[in-house]
Amino acid sequence: MSAEAAAKVQQLWEKLVIRRVSRTIAREPEDVIRMELKAVNPDDPTRLHYSGGSERVITSMRSSDVPKEDRWRLSTYWRHFYGFTTDGVYFALGRHEVIDHGLGLHAELEHDDGRADRRGIYDYRPLEGELIAGELSEGQKGPLFNRWFRCTRQFLFLVNLIRIGQPMPKQELAQKLYRPTAGWGDTYWVFANLVLNDDISPFIEVLMSEDQRPSHAAAGMKDFFGLVVTNQAIHLPFDAFQWLHEMSLWLEQPEWWKKFLEETSRLGLVHFHPVWGGVCEACEFEMMKNLDFPDYESGWFDYQFPYSESRANFLERNSNYRPV
């Protein structure tokens, strides 16, 4: 039930706060490890090249040596910096961490945020006006972020939506939460759609052929490559089916995964989870419950056969996909 899932996430995010950065302090060149100018997208000079490649390294390690009009694409790897939010909360490099794991979620929601803006994925120094999310603790001189990550207004919106807990049509969620600047622009709206609406349809649509797949919920918007979204499948930071299966486990919503298996079987859609992608913790959990031991060497798990067809049939039909 969506209300239960939303309540669960609200609880996991209880301590999560989002603040706006007032300033960060970093010294050049002393605190710089590496400084490079990212390449421009040849099709759209207002964006970075989708390869993430660099045009040149700034050997002086001083941003003042880069022309002002090029500084938006300057990426810096810092050894140290610190800063304050508009309400005076201290934060520093070294305290930013992969936070959603710590909060009990493995949705990789923060994974997007290295690409939160047009600067590089490793440039974690947030600038004035940007948002950071994290957990606070009491320091000697007042509150400080004990861990944090750079985030976006879409992430802020996502957190507020989940806290309100009200279902919302998936197209509306996508309009608000699709991330055209991110490599995995679908993560936020797919998460909200699952948690608030109990809707697994985006995962079914991944398996449909292009001529059968309905419009993407963000159809009409531009994607990471600057192309208009039509009916492409969703992109998540890792295998979409593993993502759904693990969400089903972490948020204690077995119905989501059950519904997915029933729908795929009803529509005759074959999914290869967990053959593709890494080790799925939800699969492991199901096997452990039956006192089976996952076959880590081949990455082959037995759990899915009872839902669809015999293992022998499946192996025969999908022999090309069997890991060797």
Ligand SMILES: [Zn+2]
């Ligand atoms: Zn799984």
